[in-house]
Amino acid sequence: MPTSWSDSMEKAPANGGIGATSRASRSTYVPPHLRNRPSSAETSAAPVPHAGPALGNDMQGHVGPAVGGSHSVGHRRDRSGGGGGRGGGGGWNNRSGGWDRGREREANPFQDDVDTEPAFGVQENTGINFDAYEDIPVETSGKNVPPPVNTFAEIDLGEALNLNIRRCKYVKPTPVQRHAIPISLAGRDLMACAQTGSGKTAAFCFPIISGIMTNSQSGPRPPRMPRMAFPVALILSPTRELSIQIHEEARKFAYQTGVRVVVAYGGAPINLQLRELERGVDILVATPGRLVDLLERARVSLQMIKYLALDEADRMLDMGFEPQIRRIVQQMDMPPPGVRQTLLFSATFPKEIQRLAADFLSNYVFLAVGRVGSSTDLIVQRVEYVLETDKRSHLMDLLHAQRANGVQAKQALTLVFVETKKGADSLENWLCINGFPATSIHGDRTQQEREYALRSFKSGKTPILVATDVAARGLDIPHVAHVVNFDLPNDIDDYVHRIGRTGRAGKSGLATAFFNENNSSLARPLADLMQEANQEVPAWLSRFAARSSYGRNRRGGGSGGRFGGRDFRRDSSNRGGGMDYYGSGNNVNGGYGASGGYGGGYGPTVTSAWD
DNA sequence: AAAAAAC
Incomplete structure (x- = not known):
């Protein structure tokens, strides 16, 4: 199109x-x-790129590497x-x-x-699922x-x-x-x-x-x-x-x-x-x-x-x-x-x-x-109650089922997150022994090994990657079909980042988490997050959530749920005399303005920002 | 508690 x-x-x-x-x-x-x-001619209103502040034009005569x-x-x-x-x-x-x-x-x-x-x-090799972003709220503020x-x-x-x-x-x-x-x-x-x-x-x-x-x-x-x-x-x-x-x-x-x-x-x-x-x-x-x-x-x-x-x-x-x-x-x-x-x-x-x-x-x-998690309709999140001792066999069941479902190994990469470097090594080893093509990435492996593991995973050669949080954020690996939280993180933000490795590039993704008593502090934020994402929250998880103390492990910093943070300059303590600074009416481009889609016009308030 | 990061 x-x-x-x-x-x-x-x-x-x-x-x-x-x-x-x-x-x-x-x-x-x-x-x-x-x-x-x-x-x-019609785009002549486009912003003019900013000339470097410290730059004078007096050196223009030296164009090119003439000095050499x-x-x-x-x-x-x-x-x-x-x-x-x-x-x-x-x-x-x-x-x-x-x-x-x-x-x-x-x-x-x-x-x-x-x-x-x-x-x-x-x-598509962008790793970005554009359609999933249509409804992501955006907020701007400043002068x-x-x-x-x-x-x-x-x-x-x-x-x-x-x-x-x-x-x-x-x-x-x-x-x-x-x-x-x-x-x-x-x-x-x-x-x-x-x-x-x-x-x-x-x-x-x-x-x-x-x-x-x-x-x-x-x-x-x-x-x-x-x-x-x-x-x-x-x-x-x-x-x-x-x-x-x-x-x-x-x-x-x-x-x-x-x-x-x-x-x-x-x-x-x-x-x-x-x-x-x-x-x-x-x-x-x-x-x-x-x-x-x-x-x-x-x-x-x-x-x-x-x-x-x-x-x-x-x-x-x-x-x-x-x-x-x-x-x-x-x-x-x-x-x-x-x-x-x-x-x-x-x-x-x-x-x-x-x-x-x-x-x-x-x-x-x-x-x-x-937040990515707020729009990840394409990620199906599942939480399963699994005791520590049962995790390995449970993972094997998942992997077998995946295979049986005809999911082509090379097209469906599985990323397994664990808590410790040792745990990553032993799980990788165990998977390999049991005939699953797995590799691992964590901070104790040499850089060469890390890069090799990532390449091998990306190419589908070893479609199972066991990883610590070194791989949780930022890495863009297309074709990850399944993220398994073998060990859940303690921070819900880390969970969001981890599951964000799937559901990319227009593909649907599956995120499975192994939950047990050790993760009770995550119960409430996890249940809240899944609810927000219209996921099915198991009744036992809700019970865990109700049991865990209020306010514990809630998002810190007073961030407003849908966003990772808000502009603290807009808070009252910073407001004194600030009306001319932030109060000009073009601050907030409609929290949900992006829902209009890309082809259509943006929020009606926006054009005034240049006036 | 663990993870990450320079030699």
Whole structure:
């Protein structure tokens, strides 16, 4: 079903080779001041991307890598206009040494999809179930909130990015994208409460890549320090696998834009990462520990940072990363809030995150997207009473039944969550002994093993993955048909994240939980959550819930049920004299405004936001 | 209590 956006896209081969694309558009040089402009007049109201605050235009004369005296300058500038239809040269940091080497060497990131998922069709690889998002409530607040868009066509991201969006088979933006992208493109700081699987990565990557392309040739150059990398954008995430995944996605979005994306995380040889950094980096995706290491070695400087994105911020704090994050953001050479643009993503919005937001953000827009669990009609949740001693045989029954039902192993991946690393090892072992193709992922396995396990699972080679919470959040694994909570987590939010690994990409999903006395603290929130999701709540679970004390293990921070959090600035204690700040009437874009669907108009209140 | 994360 083509949208106006896809209609307007020029026809291009899905796997368009480098030569083909470049040739197609090389002849149309677009001068810088006309780049990033819509071709049709009606979209002229689109927000103008924010020019980096600290950037002057006085350096414009130094366009291209001229200082290096490279003979390739001319070529590169020719190509820059053509490669993606607009400034494709990347930032100052693209040290590819000329178009011919830099361009040709860029491996096609879309090729990987075919390599790692041979068992599956290419119909949808977004991992996002768009229809399930139609009814997700969205709430924004803050001063002069840029209005959301309904299609990618309304967002002016440029030809190269549009082509990549198309290659990714994204047809329409998810709710978080519809709101966050215009906000980010307008140069605003953003505090977003959104779950993984909501399309967050693209929501912060698109504006960053677009901004880098637009401003790539302007602003001060980084000092010429040998072996020191000067990223323009930094994306921090809590786990290595999440960093890897963000990197893989960002590479797709940045393909043939000249924007270089590099990833740095622990557990892997640092030399390879150092070499990648030396080749030039615009966007650095990193876990905090490895980044601190790189900063201490003076191999990375943050002084050129224009964009900072923190993903899964609440998780990072849970994991004790706050000191390291504060060090990175506040005590190194990163430009302060207001100079850089900061995008903070978190599933929940407790006090600690509010403090972080107050310290890291400047005049931010608050965006809350409904919890994944609130709209997971496609996930059937089952809770079964299983004693600890019976868990293994019960799991085997489930797996046998799954097999008997003709569920093709390769198409129906099963993700089994356990509480401990030891438990993961022994369950994996036990499954293998009993003839089930299983592997496992947890923090005591080497990084190599972790990555291998994930690949093996994704490809369907071992369609059963036993995991600790390392895999609970953020990981986007298409085709997970069944999530088994072999051990239930203590926190209902973790449960929501875990079951969110299924029911993706338009497929229905099943989530089975093994419940017993050890989980009684979870009874009430679990029963409430299932009720909210129109799931059948077993009577025995309701009895457990009634027995457990009131208010225990309820969602903390006063979050309002459907959202992970709410904008604390709107609370009365912060209200003094704040009417001009938050009271202009465009604050709340109708809590349930998204229900109108993507094609139709958005809430009637929205257009006034620009007035 | 356990999980995650730099060497």
